[in-house]
Amino acid sequence: MSNLHVQALHIHPVKSVAGTAPDEVAVEPWGLSGDRRWALVDTEGTVITQRRHPQLALAAARPVPGVGRIAVTAPGMAELVVEVPEPGPLEPVVLFGKKVETVVAASTAADWFSAYLEEPVRLVHLDDPAVRRPVDPDYALPGETVSLADGYPLLLTTVASLNALNSLIAQGDHPEEGPLPMNRFRPNVVVSGAEAWAEDGWRRIAIGDAVFRGARECGRCVVTTTDQGTARRGKEPLKTLGKHRRIGKSLAFGRLLVPVRLGTVRVGDEVRVLE
Secondary structure (H helix, E strand, O other): OOOOEEEEEEEEOOOOEEEEEOEEEEOOOOOOOOOOEEEEEEOOOEOOOOOOOHHHHHHHHEEOOOOOOOOEEOEEEEEEOHHHHHOOOEEEEEOEEEEEEEEEEEHHHHHHHHHHHHHOOOEEEEEOOOOOOOOOOOOOOOOOOOOOOOOOOEEEEEEHHHHHHHHHHHHOOOOOHOOOOOOHHOOEEEEOOOOOOHHOOOOEEEEEEEEEEEEEEEEEOOHHHOOOOOOOEOOOOEEEEEHHHHEOOOOEEEEEEEEHHHHHHEEEOOEEEEO
């Protein structure tokens, strides 16, 4: 038996907004079911995230009964239930410089988020992730697609690596900012029982009846410096990652995964390193 187990699962229905921690979730080709199928865009049609609006950390989205429906909450705002938009004209939006076709949600969702962010925005839905957006071709196999996540279907992190990173932060220039919680990194799968940084070498793993390939390390951005409970920004973990965790051009924390066999993953599942 492996000592590696799933400690937590996370889905974030709306990109850059807080999500939920289910006990089990289905694995789809483009990510965990319900993860990052929605996003906010500005008046130019560009996807906006916590990079630009750290206060998105204080908003939250959760699935509600009905296929794809979500409920959104935020400070000072009444809860709003958002329906999956009916099939209609496709709206091209720009995500990391590339166009992705989406469907615009109801105007009530636009009004709600615009009021919260105090600027005009719209909520869009990825209607058909099987065809809309390919995985980064430098690291993809033919036909692999992804939701509105940054670039890959899933992000895996480990408890041991977070503990090691927090130890480094405690010895660094900004010890007062640590220890950091795992939610700074917005993972999908959190694994316990590994040695620190072991995930860097995981090329293929099995969780429950699903199998994933490790595509690459996850390069981290300014979102990790945003306290997910207050929306305030600091210097960590990027300062410490820059000193200790440079892999190529990335400040690395976590492993990006692509499903190769679908199934269901559950908290407590054994994690098996296949290669």
